Amino acid sequence: MSLEIKGLSVQASGKDVVTNVSFSLDPGKVTAILGSNGAGKSELVLGIAGVMPISAGTVLIEGSDITGKSPDIVRSSGVAAVPEGHKVLTQLSVDENLRAAGSLRWADLEENLRKTYERFPELAERKGQLAGTLSGGQQQMVALGHALMSAPNYLIIDEMSLGLAPLIVKRLFRVVEELQAQGVGIVLIEQFTDLALNLAGHAIVLRSGRCQYSGSAKTLLANPDLLDEAYFGAGHHRAGTAIGA
Ligand SMILES: Nc1ncnc2c1ncn2[C@@H]1O[C@H](COP(=O)(O)OP(=O)(O)O)[C@@H](O)[C@H]1O
Numbered sequence: 499m500s501l502e503i504k505g506l507s508v509q510a511s512g513k514d515v516v517t518n519v520s521f522s523l524d525p526g527k528v529t530a531i532l533g534s535n536g537a538g539k540s541e542l543v544l545g546i547a548g549v550m551p552i553s554a555g556t557v558l559i560e561g562s563d564i565t566g567k568s569p570d571i572v573r574s575s576g577v578a579a580v581p582e583g584h585k586v587l588t589q590l591s592v593d594e595n596l597r598a599a600g601s602l603r604w605a606d607l608e609e610n611l612r613k614t615y616e617r618f619p620e621l622a623e624r625k626g627q628l629a630g631t632l633s634g635g636q637q638q639m640v641a642l643g644h645a646l647m648s649a650p651n652y653l654i655i656d657e658m659s660l661g662l663a664p665l666i667v668k669r670l671f672r673v674v675e676e677l678q679a680q681g682v683g684i685v686l687i688e689q690f691t692d693l694a695l696n697l698a699g700h701a702i703v704l705r706s707g708r709c710q711y712s713g714s715a716k717t718l719l720a721n722p723d724l725l726d727e728a729y730f731g732a733g734h735h736r737a738g739t740a741i742g743a
């Protein structure tokens with residue numbers, strides 16, 4: 499049982515922006531994907547999700563090959579992604595946003611909706627509110643809830659904390675921990691490297707679309723110099739990325 503990414507290259511505008519990236523993820527585990535702006539993190543997500551074209555490599559879920567399949571097939575195979583930028587349908591209500599996620603062919607729409615509201619009481623209280631009028635944190639909950647509507651075995655979360663206040667980031671990270679404890683395998687792309695590395699077993703660092711580090715998350719956490727080198731190459735240093743206490 500695992501999600502396996504083997505030698506994956508992803509294209510944008512006809513050229514590889516992710517080259518030869520590999521990792522595997524087991525249920526109930528977290529893999530952190532780190533790297534500075536433009537490193538290829540989102541393109542990697544979009545490649546796995548079936549949105550951007552793959553030029554090499556394979557994506558296997560529980561041993562079955564879903565490389566290059568449509569986003570719909572990837573999702574019904576058990577992999578859901580929360581894209582960057584807490585995207586919601588601003589002119590639709592919270593309830594309509596979540597139901598739209600379930601309108602394809604996933605079973606148990608009402609059951610998954612009930613679980614989503616149970617997980618996010620903040621949303622249950624605002625079912626009829628237009629998503630565009632929610633706070634950024636609440637919109638991110640809708641985006642997460644949208645992904646959870648297909649009851650995925652693997653969840654890929656791209657920059658969940660971007661632009662959100664520390665308190666709401668902590669709330670959302672508690673949800674990630676809950677999901678992990680419930681056996682969901684999670685790929686976490688995160689600017690707050692400490693938060694991600696604390697949860698993760700495995701970490702990879704991308705630079706210019708290539709893997710610069712693949713190994714223990716805790717080793718990276720304990721070696722800031724190693725992390726800096728993976729981000730920027732030898733002799734360079736990152737700005738601090740710890741979340742305000
Ligand atoms: N549609 C596109 N066409 C051409 N280049 C793109 C496109 N989307 C992203 N890129 C390029 O791919 C690289 C990786 O981008 P991205 O995956 O968004 O980085 P990250 O998420 O790590 O910040 C960047 O150099 C970016 O400019």
Ligand SMILES: [Mg+2]
Pocket residue numbers: 539540541582656657
């Ligand atoms: Mg990105």
